[in-house]
Amino acid sequence: MSAQDSNGYKSGGNLEKVLRGGYFAVTGELGPPQNADGDHIRKKASHLRGVVDAVNITDNQTAVVRMSSLGAAFVAIQEGLEPVMQMTCRDRNRLAMQADFLSAYASGVRNMLALTGDHQSFGNHPTAKNVHDIDSLQLIRMLRDLRDEKKFECGEAIKGQEPRFFIGAAAAPEAGPTEYRPYRLAKKVEAGADFVQTQLVYNVEAFKKFMEVVRQLGLHEKLFILVGVGPLKGPAMARYMRDFVPGITMPDHIIERMENAAANIPKEEKNARNQAWRDEGIKVCIEIIQQVRDIEGVAGVHVMAIEWEEAVRPIVDGAGLLPRPAVD
Amino acid sequence: MIVGEQKPLEEIKGFLDGSQKVLVVGCGTCVTVCFAGGEKEAQILAASLRMSTALTGAPKEVTDVTVQRQCEWEYLDLIKNEVQEADIIVSIACGIGVQAMAKHFPDKWVVPGLNTTFLGLPEEQGIWTEQCQACGNCILALTGGICPIARCSKQLLNGPCGGSEKGLCEVKRIKREHGLPVMQTDARGRKTPVIEDVDCAWHLIHERLKALGKLDMLTQIQPPKDWSTARDGGPRRIVREDLMLLDEG
């Protein structure tokens, strides 16, 4: 077990307290804007405050330039949200990362999520050079050493306050080769991850198989596992995820449910159809939360309602997860 | 070997403005094997330049010559006379050959006729793939002889990332010929580039270690790489004093 601060916590953040308190945790996601408008974040934050225990602030997600996760996390803190700052290995080398960790901790950030990052070819600067100085495993280890060994990556001691983060990792249970995925998670545990958020899970049966191996390896006792869930906006989104998003399998029965949701509404009534689809998407999401909650070793959910933050409250509420606990 | 691909003819032609006597110089080693810059390609390029400059009404005198290796001084000495005659040299060796020419003939204007593409191998007839980035600290012993530095889109040492699916990398490459995207017309009549799948190097590593009964190697966390042996440490150089002495002796 790694060193803890005087309160017995590694970071002292809300997410850590909720998880260690034994509560079923809920995290959300907030994508910073593609401009310099802080109000954009404030508006999104208003949909999430009091609904989730912490909010992931994405880092140039899908390789599109946005307000930095550090800057947006700072605005989120001002708005009373606890950020989980995301850090990808695509845009920064080990110097830039550590500099941002120092800044983030000084600004009140207590959770850091280590990601490989989407390749720049998916984003709006496909001709950019990528960095990948270190990978996500090495990033987790670096965050742990900064906190528990008070050491920079180069081995030099930190003189003064060290950045103490609750360290997050990502897992893609259905990506290839699937048989290796639990073992890669084991590596992240060994590197120092405190919690993991998974890729979106729609195929609960496949996820159960992943969790079986995870339990055999005892990983659920060494880190907190938050299952990625998200509402579908319609059958087109379901099909897109099935066909184009690596690491997601979409069961046919969910696609059928989404298709049937607006089957009785005439095509001209676009708004009514959209509403019916979205209602069904929220319903499916709530059901998935209920199913994964019953899986041994699942400590919470990570609700990703991409550019649809309004959906988070009805989902969390519908799943019976409100009010959120206040832990001290 | 070093794999290259000839630049588009228009680009090469653009280099020739203001010059009359053009010498195309081929190389008999790597770029001959990959059919990009050998004797035959030098002859074809010279003929194409003669023809296309003639068509524009300003014909240029284009000749060609090919040396065994453009990256060794003694071979360059053999074409001294041809080079002296020319106003401009179009080298269709790799970038090393182009630079060797420029250094060896300091008063000559030397331009590249190839894009040096990668260090690779002929996977099958007509297909070359990148294999090595010359990182200066080979880790193939850790990865079952498959290089993630050159072949994983994110150069992971602890892969695969979440983008690996069915053996393929999340990254798709734009298909190119002579460095330019190959275009196709889609169902709606729009021009779009042709996209090619890329193997996931970490999938290959996993499969190979599994087949050899060495999967436990993947439980080791590989520490951050020391990139100072790679290009990040500045331009590299090897000095072998034992050989320098031999030379003098």
Ligand code: SF4
């Ligand atoms: S590890 Fe380095 S030297 Fe070895 S094949 Fe890969 S790039 Fe080349």
Ligand code: SF4
């Ligand atoms: S999918 Fe495979 S090759 Fe592509 S970046 Fe990820 S690990 Fe590397």
